[in-house]
Amino acid sequence: MKATQQISGAGIGLRTQHYQTILESRPDVPWFEVLTDNYMGAGGLPLYHLEQVRDIYPISFHGVGLSLGSADPVNLKYLTKLKQLIERYQPEHVSDHLAWVSLNNHYAHELLPFPYTQEALSLISEKINTVQDYLGRALIVENPSTYLDFNYSEMPEWQFIQEIVNKTGCDLLMDINNIYVSAMNHNFNPLEYIANIPCQHVKEIHLAGYEDKGTHLYDTHGYRIHKEVWSLYEKALTYFKATPTLIEWDTDIPDFSVLLEEADKAQLYLNKYEQQEQYA
Amino acid sequence: MISIQSMQTLFMNAIFENLEKPVATNELGKHLTYNERLSVDEQISIYRDSVFGGLIMALQEIYPVCHKLVGQDFFDFMATQYINKHQSLSPDLTDYGEHLANFISHFKQADSLLYLSDVACLEWAWHRAFHARDHSGLNINKLNFLSEEQQENLVFKLPPGSALISSDYPIHKIWNANQQGNENDDVIDLDEGSVKLLVWRKKFDMHIDLLQEDEWAFLNKINQQEKFNYICETDEQSLDIALLLPQCVKQGWIADFYIFE
Known part of the structure; x- marks a missing residue:
């Protein structure tokens, strides 16, 4: 197995539909992101395919099962399995979400929102610290996209993220599509959000396509990236620098060539930013 | 709040x-x-x-x-x-x-x-075997090194994640006819009789094997983790163990063993 490598450039989310294409044609993709929760089984083809991909490409791990925002304690069985996968596949990044997916060990398997309160801050910080201590590495935490707001939140989301970083030293995954979706749904300025993120902690960026439902934007991950999100991404790079960027696609998964086109486009933005920096 | x-x-x-x-x-x-x-x-x-x-x-x-x-x-x-x-x-x-x-x-x-529940049972068994722990199959040579006492406490094991399923309907045919590329106009006779199946995985190849009555009975004994010695003693009259054991090993249905302590 390859040694851990530094991730850079525009990667693509690994999906089962593309195993064959990837393993046969070995496309020029700098890294793949693996949905950790799809590899929790004891054996079989999924783990075999993952091993084959890992032998060729650097990978990152991305999951939802830590349920960081839940009032439940961290599921130790899940955490143990996650650690085993990390030790076996040596991902460069390990990330999860600022959301909850379970309560009383009942799993909704969906990223659910919570109020940005001091209570939530203490709870989530403690859980992130537990996870980081157990894994022996910094966890990367992703900002959510949300469709409702709690009227008793005590701070905006970006301040909550600042506080989480201060209390845990965790790193951040900034999903530009999520920022845009939430900004449109809750009427805030996405640039103000980005400007308030501790940029030195941003280790990864996600890009995906949303769906305009008329009454709200929905984070479908089933479309090409919208031009408004590309525009926001370009501006975000001036804050976050040439951060490794991932193309996410989870529903109505298209031919691999479509994802390659989106990744190439993201790479152009990354190259453009680096060139501008060089001549600045 | x-x-x-x-x-x-x-x-x-x-x-x-x-x-x-x-x-x-x-x-x-x-x-x-x-x-x-x-x-x-x-x-x-x-x-x-x-x-x-x-x-x-x-x-x-x-x-x-x-x-x-x-x-x-x-x-x-x-x-x-x-x-x-x-x-x-x-x-x-x-x-x-x-x-x-x-x-x-x-x-x-x-x-x-009537058959839908049994088809679901078959699909769940397939799913569990697909994600089950990998195994390398039975190393028959290891049996030669067992002491007499160990042989008395020998327990065979089916492949990890495997399942024995019986149905009054030909669910293996229903399953097969509904796989991509297998669609045809052949009629499946729901009254053709009950079936007994073993769903298991050999390396990465999934299998749904149709079992004979004696194979079913023998593999059920194995699946209940009864000592092989005990199976031989109690089922000597009804099962031809001398025939069934090599047959099941050859098929890959017996994947491992352990010594009960």
Whole structure:
């Protein structure tokens, strides 16, 4: 197995539909992101395919099962399995979400929102610290996209993220599509959000396509990236620098060539930013 | 202000409650910011639909033949009823759906599809074997090195994640006819008699093997982890162990052994 490598450039989310294409044609993709929760089984083809991909490409791990925002304690069985996968596949990044997916060990398997309160801050910080201590590495935490707001939140989301970083030293995954979706749904300025993120902690960026439902934007991950999100991404790079960027696609998964086109486009933005920096 | 625990309890209840009496939805709504474009119920429904959509999709991926047999609308209806009755208790979504076969057997709307529950049972067995621990098969030479005492306590094992399934219907044929590329107009006779099957995985190849009565009986004894010595003593009259053991080993149905202590 390859040694851990530094991730850079525009990667693509690994999906089962593309195993064959990837393993046969070995496309020029700098890294793949693996949905950790799809590899929790004891054996079989999924783990075999993952091993084959890992032998060729650097990978990152991305999951939802830590349920960081839940009032439940961290599921130790899940955490143990996650650690085993990390030790076996040596991902460069390990990330999860600022959301909850379970309560009383009942799993909704969906990223659910919570109020940005001091209570939530203490709870989530403690859980992130537990996870980081157990894994022996910094966890990367992703900002959510949300469709409702709690009227008793005590701070905006970006301040909550600042506080989480201060209390845990965790790193951040900034999903530009999520920022845009939430900004449109809750009427805030996405640039103000980005400007308030501790940029030195941003280790990864996600890009995906949303769906305009008329009454709200929905984070479908089933479309090409919208031009408004590309525009926001370009501006975000001036804050976050040439951060490794991932193309996410989870529903109505298209031919691999479509994802390659989106990744190439993201790479152009990354190259453009680096060139501008060089001549600045 | 309500605690995180109380809010999340309300939220979960709102997602899974009977929408004719949206008690939790209304209560949760008191804690949400006013949205001029979406009512409280519409805001919560975005999450409710995502949760149900995700779980239905998970069931559809585990039970593709059942889905094909009943069609999208009926499958969605049946899966929704199942989700309302059975919570997901694991962060691993591949653990969800274990009770669907039993659920279908009591689901009145599926009464006319007599074989559907057994097909679901077969699909769950396939799913579990697919994700089961890898194994390298039985190393028969290791048996030569067992002491007499060890031989008396020898227990054989079936492949990890394998399942023995019996049905009054030819579910292996129904399953096979509904695989991509296998579609044809051949009629399957539901009255052709019961079947006994072993679902298992050899390296990465999945198998649904049709068993004879004696093979079924012998493998069930193995599956119950009875000592081989005991099986030989108690079933000497009914089973030809001398024939069955090498036969089952050759097929790969016996994958390992251990010494009971």
